[in-house]
Structures are given as structure tokens and as C-alpha cells.
Amino acid sequence: MIRVLLVDDQHLIRAGLRMLCDAQPDIEVVGEADTGREAISLAARLVPDVVVMDLRMPGVDGITATGRILADRPATRVLVLTTFGDDDHLYPALAAGACGFLLKDAPPADLLDGVRRAAAGDSPFSQDVLRRLVQRAMHARADAPQPAHGLTAREQDVLNLVAEGLSNMEIADRLHIGVTTVKTHVTSLMAKTNSPNRVRLALFAHGV
Numbered sequence: 001m002i003r004v005l006l007v008d009d010q011h012l013i014r015a016g017l018r019m020l021c022d023a024q025p026d027i028e029v030v031g032e033a034d035t036g037r038e039a040i041s042l043a044a045r046l047v048p049d050v051v052v053m054d055l056r057m058p059g060v061d062g063i064t065a066t067g068r069i070l071a072d073r074p075a076t077r078v079l080v081l082t083t084f085g086d087d088d089h090l091y092p093a094l095a096a097g098a099c100g101f102l103l104k105d106a107p108p109a110d111l112l113d114g115v116r117r118a119a120a121g122d123s124p125f126s127q128d129v130l131r132r133l134v135q136r137a138m139h140a141r142a143d144a145p146q147p148a149h150g151l152t153a154r155e156q157d158v159l160n161l162v163a164e165g166l167s168n169m170e171i172a173d174r175l176h177i178g179v180t181t182v183k184t185h186v187t188s189l190m191a192k193t194n195s196p197n198r199v200r201l202a203l204f205a206h207g208v
Contacts (some may be wrong), residue, residue, distance in 0.1 A: 002116065004050050005033065006052050007036070007053045007062065010054075014034070020112065026116070030048055031048070035060060036061055039060075039069065040065050043076060044072055048076065055082045062093070066098050070096070070097040079098070079101075079115060079124065082101075082103065085128070099122075099123050099197075159189055159201070159205045161174060186198070
């Protein structure tokens with residue numbers, strides 16, 4: 001069971017998210033918070049697996065709350081769900097430690113998939129956000145690093161699909177291999193490319 005904490009200052013948004021999550025057999029909403037300060041307190045007390053975090057809230061905002069929650073419990077996965085997909089929100093959220101970034105206009109199925117992927121250790125991103133993240137990084141650095149040596153053919157296949165934003169399950173289906181095998185390849189790729197997370201690995205694949 002995936003334990004989820006919902007954080008949003010709009011009651012209707014939280015109610016909709018709760019209804020969506022409660023209808024799933026593998027997701028349990030263990031708490032709700034309407035401020036960043038309350039989110040920090042509830043995360044410490046309830047120990048959720050995934051925090052679905054809004055960014056713009058009165059008082060302590062979502063970015064500050066994300067940093068505080070992860071400082072106390074690094075294993076917690078914080079999935080941003082926001083109306084604002086601009087760089088002024090995206091990059092600070094990633095710097096604070098958010099594992100993924102979804103927009104509120106995403107289909108409900110994408111949100112549920114994002115929660116499950118976050119809990120499984122993946123980094124779910126809206127496709128347009130991930131595309132823009134890669135494009136901006138590519139333009140920000142003219143001198144791309146030399147590719148890492150020693151990648152196997154299968155690791156290169158996995159790397160290419162990570163760069164497309166596919167989840168471990170989707171990569172396994174595409175390559176007709178087990179999910180555990182994919183996770184092993186991703187771990188090896190992160191070590192070989194010195195990538196601390198999946199987003200950085202995707203950027204590496206694009207030569208950034």
C-alpha cells in the first residue's frame with residue numbers, strides 16, 4: 001500500500017485528489033495539509049511514502065516545505081503537482097529535492113501513474129516539462145561532456161529510453177526484459193555517468 005500525503009491550499013483540489021486516490025486498491029491517503037508548515041508536521045508524524053505537493057501556498061510554500069521534509073526524512077518521495085510549469089517553479093522544486101513534477105491539467109491516470117512511479121523510485125514528469133528541461137539544459141551548456149565509456153549495448157538501450165521519459169515498467173515492456181533488470185541497468189548507468197538521479201541521467205543521454 002502506498003501511503004500518500006496530499007498538500008494543497010485549495011480544499012476542492014484536495015477533495016478531488018482524495019477521491020481519485022481512495023478509489024485505488026494500492027493507494028491510501030493518510031493525511032491532508034493546506035499549508036507548507038502543516039505538511040512538514042504531518043510528514044514527520046504520518047511518514048508517508050509519497051507527498052503530493054502544491055507549490056504556491058500562503059506562509060511556507062511548497063518548495064520550502066519540500067526541502068524541510070526531505071531534510072528530516074530523505075526517503076520520502078515528493079511529487080510536485082502544480083498549475084505553474086515555468087522555470088521559476090520547476091528548477092527550485094528540483095533543487096529542493098522533488099522527485100517529479102506534474103501539472104494539474106494532467107489526466108487523472110497520469111497522476112496515479114506518477115504516484116506509483118514516485119513510490120517505486122522513478123521520476124515522473126509531464127512530457128512537456130521534461131522536454132523543456134532537456135532543451136533548456138542543452139542550450140545552457142555549449143560544451144557537452146564526453147560520453148562515458150564502458151556502456152554495454154543493453155545499457156545504451158535503457159539510457160535512450162530513460163531519455164524519452166519512460167518508466168522502468170515501460171522500458172521493461174519495450175525491451176522485453178524484467179523490471180528488476182531495468183532497475184539494475186539504471187543503477188549501473190547512474191554510477192557510470194555520475195548521475196545522482198534519473199533526470200540528470202536523461203540530460204546526460206541528450207549530451208548535456
